[in-house]
Amino acid sequence: GESVGLHLPTLSVQEGDNSIINCAYSNSASDYFIWYKQESGKGPQFIIDIRSNMDKRQGQRVTVLLNKTVKHLSLQIAATQPGDSAVYFCAEILNTDKLIFGTGTRLQVFP
Amino acid sequence: DARVTQTPRDKVTEMGQEVTMRCQPILGHNTVFWYRQTMMQGLELLAYFRNRAPLDDSGMPKDRFSAEMPDATLATLKIQPSEPRDSAVYFCASGLGQGRSTFGSGTRLTVV
Numbered sequence: 001g002e003s004v005g006l007h008l009p010t011l012s013v014q015e016g017d018n019s020i021i022n023c024a025y026s027n028s029a030s031d032y033f034i035w036y037k038q039e040s041g042k043g044p045q046f047i048i049d050i051r052s053n054m055d056k057r058q059g060q061r062v063t064v065l066l067n068k069t070v071k072h073l074s075l076q077i078a079a080t081q082p083g084d085s086a087v088y089f090c091a092e093i094l095n096t097d098k099l100i101f102g103t104g105t106r107l108q109v110f111p
Numbered sequence: 112d113a114r115v116t117q118t119p120r121d122k123v124t125e126m127g128q129e130v131t132m133r134c135q136p137i138l139g140h141n142t143v144f145w146y147r148q149t150m151m152q153g154l155e156l157l158a159y160f161r162n163r164a165p166l167d168d169s170g171m172p173k174d175r176f177s178a179e180m181p182d183a184t185l186a187t188l189k190i191q192p193s194e195p196r197d198s199a200v201y202f203c204a205s206g207l208g209q210g211r212s213t214f215g216s217g218t219r220l221t222v223v
Contacts, residue, residue: 032210034210034211036214041216042216042217043115043202043204043214043215043216043217044154044202044204044214045214046211046212046213049210049211089154091210093210096167097142097144097159097161097166097206097208097210098156098159098167098210099144099156099210099212100156101153101154102153103153104153
């Protein structure tokens, strides 16, 4: 069933294009960040993480960039596919196990 | 693949009734989290446990919500009495600490 809101920021991209999803985090002392993907009716799924001593980390088709100066995180998805359609959340952690989630961005991929 | 199992998948109940949601964390994971997701508030942390001990339940309304881990294979979240504003999707997640957790598929609760 639906698990996300109707008023999320939405990014629409054409299949095959690159996607960039942005996130502003709140605490300058946060030392660990994660991107999650949530498909309709499912729980959030881990995509990629990055620690505050790094500014870039690459995975398979995904890259996370961290700019601590402006407290900004981005997720880049190369060659976006229909299966990438979902809501994407960034989350920050400060010293503990607690994830603080952002509001999310809906990615729509059209043919 | 190891999974976090949540039951029930869907629950419809009348206002005032007790609701119990269950979670089986991944074997070997020592941290368990309960989150609530609504359209208005997004994903909110309600409570979490490490090695079955409650560490933080500051996000949970104490008067009606309670979270427990009777053993390492079961976490429960109870609401008594339930209210319409409790309608949401409740997620359980488990992990080995440092935030990288695996989420279950959630329990969609509707209180009428």
